[in-house]
Amino acid sequence: MAYSWFKAFHLIGVVVWFAGLFYMGRLFVYHAEASLQPEPAKSILKSQYELMEKRLYNIITTPGMYVTVVMAIGLISTEPEILKSWWLHAKLGLVLLLIGYHHYCKGIMKKLAKDECQWTGQQFRVFNEAPTVLLISIVLLAVFKNNLPLDLTTWLIAALVVLMAVGIQLYARKRRLDKEKQEQVSTETATIATSAE
Template identity: 75%
Template sequence: MAYYWFKAFHLIGVVVWFAGLFYLVRLFVYHAEANQEPEPAQSILKKQYELMELRLYNIITTPGMIVTVAMAIGLISTEPEVLKSGWLHIKLAMVLLLIGYHHYCKRLMKQLAKGECQWTGQQFRALNEAPTIFLVVIVLLAVFKNSLPLDLTTWLIVALVITMAASIQLYAKKRRQDKEKLAKIDNNAELASSSAK
């Protein structure tokens, strides 16, 4: 019975951890794009994002990681046989990379707070695809275990996920370009009307 409890809370931890990771980098996008706003809006927005990022990291993301790992230790201690499985070794390697990503986000958060981060909103959008890859690979490993199929269906699913991620990036880029075009047209119209006066 303990095994099921550990597994249930392991999965709850995973959901909380990933919700935090995805939202944190989305906040970084807004934080970086606040640089394009005029003052005093820029300072107000940056201060607000800094506070939201810090709270999200400390209250949601890091506790989500701790619960996931603590429950995984519980799972392994109730069923130590699982440690011999090859899929778990690959999963552990992926989780170590994910923990590295988690800490890298903390570094970026500190740089943003100090105004030392050179990343653009577009770069943060691309970075936010990394947890998607971790999520897909780790969940596939946890569910299929040693019998993860590498047939055509799996590759089609992988291609679909990559296409979806690329489409989101392209859509965001197009919206940004349209916004910039509109701002230019507004600017030109304003200049034309002031010179006509």
């Protein structure tokens, strides 16, 4: 019974942690792109994103990480035999990378707040794909355990996921370029109209 309770809250922690990580990545994109806005929009947007990032990190993302890890310790202490499985060792390696990513986000938050971060919105979009890759790998390991299939079907699914991620990046890029083109046309039209007057 205790094992099921630990597992239930382990999964709840995972959902909360990832909701926070994914939203952090999005906020970083908006925060970086706010620097391209003219004043006073730039300062207003940047201080708003700074506040949202801080609250998200402290109230959702970090507690999500702690619930996940504490419940995982509960799972292992209830069934210590699990520690002998190779899938858990592999999973722990990936979880360490995830915890590293989590703390790296804090560093980015601080740099953005001090206006010292040189990353573009596009770079943050790519950075935001890292937790997706880790999520898929960790869940596959947790579900298939020692029987993780490494056959053609698995590689096809992996290729599909990569294609989807690349597709999303390309679509976002196209939308950004279209928007920039539209803004350029409106500026040129306004300049022509002013000089014609």
